Amino acid sequence: MNRKATALDVAKLAGVSRSAVSLVLNGRGDGNVALESQQRIREAAAALNYSPNKIALSLRNQQSRVIGIVSDLGVTSPFDGNIIAGADAVARSHGFVTVVMDTELDESRDESAVETLLDRQVDGLMYVTVGLRPLHVPPNMARVPSILANCFDDRPEAGLPAVIPDEVRGGREAAEHVMALGHRDIAFLAGDSLTPAAPRRIEGYRDAFKAAGLPVNEDRVLQVGWDIDAGFHGAMKLLDGVEPSTRPTAILCANDRLAIGVVLACYRLGLNVPQDVSVMGYDDEFRVAKAMVPALSTMALPLREMGAAAMTALLAEVEASPSGKNDDGGAGAGPGASAEPATSAETMVPCRLVVRDSTGPVPAGR
Amino acid sequence: MNRKATALDVAKLAGVSRSAVSLVLNGRGDGNVALESQQRIREAAAALNYSPNKIALSLRNQQSRVIGIVSDLGVTSPFDGNIIAGADAVARSHGFVTVVMDTELDESRDESAVETLLDRQVDGLMYVTVGLRPLHVPPNMARVPSILANCFDDRPEAGLPAVIPDEVRGGREAAEHVMALGHRDIAFLAGDSLTPAAPRRIEGYRDAFKAAGLPVNEDRVLQVGWDIDAGFHGAMKLLDGVEPSTRPTAILCANDRLAIGVVLACYRLGLNVPQDVSVMGYDDEFRVAKAMVPALSTMALPLREMGAAAMTALLAEVEASPSGKNDDGGAGAGPGASAEPATSAETMVPCRLVVRDSTGPVPAGR
DNA sequence: TTGAAAGCGATACCAC
């Protein structure tokens, strides 16, 4: 029905050669092509609704303007999802397109995902994970400019650049927030230590106590899991059947779902939030934290910003990369020419405290 | 550092011509190439870690083996996300790759998303939406085989094929589930009517009453919104301060988040779920429904299946499409050759009842 | 059985 117009069609219609079309449409027309021809070419292109075939362009230019993203649980989780959205927006604004391969948490698919992407000649690669975690980077990622988002290379050095949230600081600032409200008996409900996010947030929590000159009561730190039910049962352990005078006045949760469980438990026990106990989440999950009753105070994970930052850094490297221009010099790869700066930096991006209605002043007498 | 090996490199190493390499590696070697050469070629390919350049292949074969997905809120929501995941799995198993462009609910980006994808020479297009809704299909989608997932063409006929959930039946079966438990006074908490999902589910709810020969009490149907707080306030309206004997014994929610709000409200009022009131969700949202306390009975939206079904149908059309083989016959497009069957069918896929702990027998005396 | 050559669509160099 509609074979797309090619540069040749445009040339024919305008009565010029393909080269002229190419020149004009790429802005290199002035001084090379007669103005009258330029006009005709532009009209022809418009008439034919011409746009260059990106595949041919990719082959010719030896760059696809595609960034491959491998994510461990991307499309189905709002976490990875937001990182990817942030990354994609930046990519798009640079005329790149992203293609994401989801491994659905199956590490054995890492290599083949990267391989598939590489086969498609992606110009760069990003690895993004749902939760912060060390990553055994698929070795073939090194073949193009690459970056890690929300994860970091598990080898000691020589790692890929990584963009990760400052979890320690996030944990500390969460604790400081409730401390500022007068709380002293503060519990911390974390997920398992499969991800370093939990220990790091706990570390921040400890830091806050240390900075305040207060001791940490180890009984107050519970690693329970990441879901609503874990929060519920954790809170029950902390609150059910214990004297009002000896129960924690604030409960910090390592994510918003845990916080839902905690609030559920409080209500079940006839306790009000935040009057009887303050509850804090983490993540500022979309449509959750803000919509809770009461709306959750939380530590927002800067997911989009992380994605954007990672993509910005990656694109900078891609665009500086040698394959941008055609490299003459035969096949032999001289190790002399250094193009990529040895950036093995970890970029920390801060979390953002969001105060809503689930945290309040410490109850009188505590 | 490492220019990828090309077929020519393999040919050189094996001491044969490019053509031979191509033949052998595509399984057309037997009967064309000496067995000994075949052996050498395979070894050379392995040694060089050769894999064909997909870009060149795309150009040559006039098909990219890329399916473009435009989603209205894809990567950040678990809803679209699961549809996409299901679709992607099928695509991958056919040697296709998907690239998704997210419009983030900005309809004005539809056209340009499709345009971008088309420029990249995608072989097919899928449009997926977070919630069921009529869609003003971007006209240029018609240029390649296309399909709709979770949405449908808003023009009367001649529409694209669509795969949508059977919401009416879902609503009906949800109601039937609690009716089977003895409930008669059943409320329905729905979101707004911006999506036809709400009215359709309500329609199913009415159908169930009609089938049971029971009247629908219109006061029991509340359109409140889609979030936790909406569920909370809706439930409060239904339950707070009303006689135990006149309050609904079951509350059906149009999604799981609403159900969270309802349970929160119940607990707040000292009511138990499901002993005092049964609560049902919809969607079976991952890490939510199952992890709630109590675990939510819900109507699972078959997101992955929808994505898979849509992609399967799409791929069938793509692979039957003329561009699969190179069409000789010059440039003129004869309108005679019909390839695509006039499928403007809407495929309905059923939802799945998941019974957990939030629904139970009607309280004694009701 | 093998190799040479023609495209796929676009760009850029280089003679005219």
Add this chain to the structure above:
DNA sequence: GTGGTATCGCTTTCAA
């Protein structure tokens, strides 16, 4: 100022 032509990597036909 212009148009021919090599090239990117691959497949496929045709001739030797």
